Amino acid sequence: MSGGFTTILRRDLLLAMRRRGELANPLVFFLIVLTLVPLAVSPSPEQLAKIAPGIIWIMALLATLLSIDGLFQSDYRDGSLEQMIISPQPLWLIVLAKVLAHWLVTGLPLTLLSPLLGIMLSLPEAGYWPMVISLLVGTAALSLIGAIGAALTVALRRGGLLLSLVVTPLYMPVLVFGAGSVQRAVDGFSPDGPLLVVGALMALSLLLAPFACSGALKISMHG
Amino acid sequence: MTSTPLLQLSDISFERDDRLLFSAVNASVAAGDILQVSGDNGSGKTTLLKVIIGTLAPQSGDCLWRGTPVHQCALEYASELLYIGHQPGIKSTLTPEENLCWLQRLSLAEKSSHTIADALGKVGLVGYEDVPCHSLSAGQQRRVALARLYLSTVKLWILDEPFTAIDRQGVTQLEQCMQQHVSEGGAVILTTHQPLSIDGVKTLHLGAGHSKGEQ
Structure with missing residues (x-):
């Protein structure tokens, strides 16, 4: 059974x-936008520190959304x-393998890159660990949730816009608690609460997304 | 073995956009049969094949695999089925060898005695094992997909226009390959506009809104 997965x-x-080249796209996007922020907003460390958690998380979300299509x-x-779909292997396992591959080439490098961007946006020191952990877990949730939208819109000619509309509302909780955890740590509180919620969201999407995707793919093929 | 045919289509009809594509299609395919689905462009040949492999659901009618409706024996059916469609699932950035490798691993059937290198040799692609498929010609890409036939040990082959872009010598080889398969107790369902030079081919003709079978 695991044959299909591997x-x-x-x-x-x-x-x-x-x-x-395509692989580097989301990362380059992530990097470019975050380089532009100090230029456009203000290079002063105090001001950047204030918006850093939010900006980094929004960019991670958009980079995932761009590539999940x-x-x-x-x-x-x-x-x-x-x-x-017609193979005897369970489709949800195949979907899970595809999502894992997607996360390994987008979410994971993005997470590994994030401390560097933290420096560029003068993120206060207390924010680094919560940022890395929340991005590590959170981007996995984003890939899983995004896959449902990608499966639903795969047969449409211009599914990109629809995909964003379907997926963005579902991304909200991950964004709120992910950025929230970093913000709390920066403000001097414990980030554990929001981090646990991000973990729970990721567990929930891990449980549901593969089945939702395989259902959506079968429906898409009927169209 | 009982005399139950491998695959039976009973009263299948399919409607798309309020237009009846075909109705009351009846056919049976036993071990040793080659069934050629013929019909004009747009008569629903590919659609019928997709109904048979189960990616499209018919409005009415049933496909029976060894006498059981396919949705009741989905796993068993899926493990005895090989489908090569118009888009055969060949990734253009992978080499022929890598393509055949992943396609073969998805199958649960027992390994064939042929290796991937053997199969590529049979379809005349020796020396192209490590070339990405996008730099092969259309006919060669088709041959990569057809090499799966030599690697398969499953009973039922479903081929949608297998001869497209294949040269004359390749067609002869493919016909021999199909004959070999049915002589070993397999069965083939294919669509093609080309007359086959094989004896005893059953045909199923799809026409405007109706269908008729003939021996």
Whole structure:
């Protein structure tokens, strides 16, 4: 049963390595915007420190949203998705493998890059650990939730806008508690509460998203 | 073995956008059969194949696999099925070898005695194992997908226009491959506009809103 999972995980990582340019897109976007903020808003560390938690989290969200659109798109166009759906392997496991591959090439590097951006936005020291932990767990939740939207809109010609409309409301709680945890730590409180909520959201989406996605993919194929 | 055919289509009809594509399609495919689905462009050949593999649901009618409706034996059916569609699921950035590798691993059927290198040799792609598929010609890409036939050990092959972009010698080879498969107790359902030079091919003709089968 795990054969399908490892096969698709390896395949998607291999595909990602073959398209390194596309792979770097969300990261470059993340980096560019955060470089622009000090130039456009103000270079003063006090002011930047105030908005840093929010800005970093919003950019992580947008970078995920931008890249999740293509999760099933190319597989749908070249018939791979059809092969996955009719294969005897459980579709939810295949979906989970695809989402994991997506997170490994977007969410994880984004998280690893975030301390550097924290320095650029003069994030106070207390915020670093909560930021890394909330992004690590939170981006996984964002990938999982985004996959549902990607599965629902895969058969539409211009699904990008619809995808954002479907997914953004579901992203709100993750954003609120993710950025909230960093903000609380910066303000001198314990970030544990919001961090636990982010963890719970991620657990919930891990539980539901693969099934929702496989259902949505089957519906999309009927269209 | 009982005399139950492998796959039976009973009274299948399909409607899209309030237009009846086909209705009351009846056919049965037993071990050793090749069924050619024919019909004009737009008569629903591909749709019928998608109904058979289960990605499209018919308005009415049933597909029976060894006498059981396919939705009741989905796993068993899926493990005995090989489908190569118009878009055969070949990733253009992967090499032929990598493509065949992932497609083969999705299957639960027992491994064939052929290796991937053997299969690529059979379809005339020796020396192209490590070339990304986007730099192969249309016919060669088609051959990569068709190499799956040599790797498969499943009973039922469903091929949508397998001869597209294949040269004459390739067609002959493919016909031999299908004959070999049915002589070993397999079955093939295919759509093609080309007359097949195989004896005993059953045909199913899809026409405007109706269908008729003939031997």
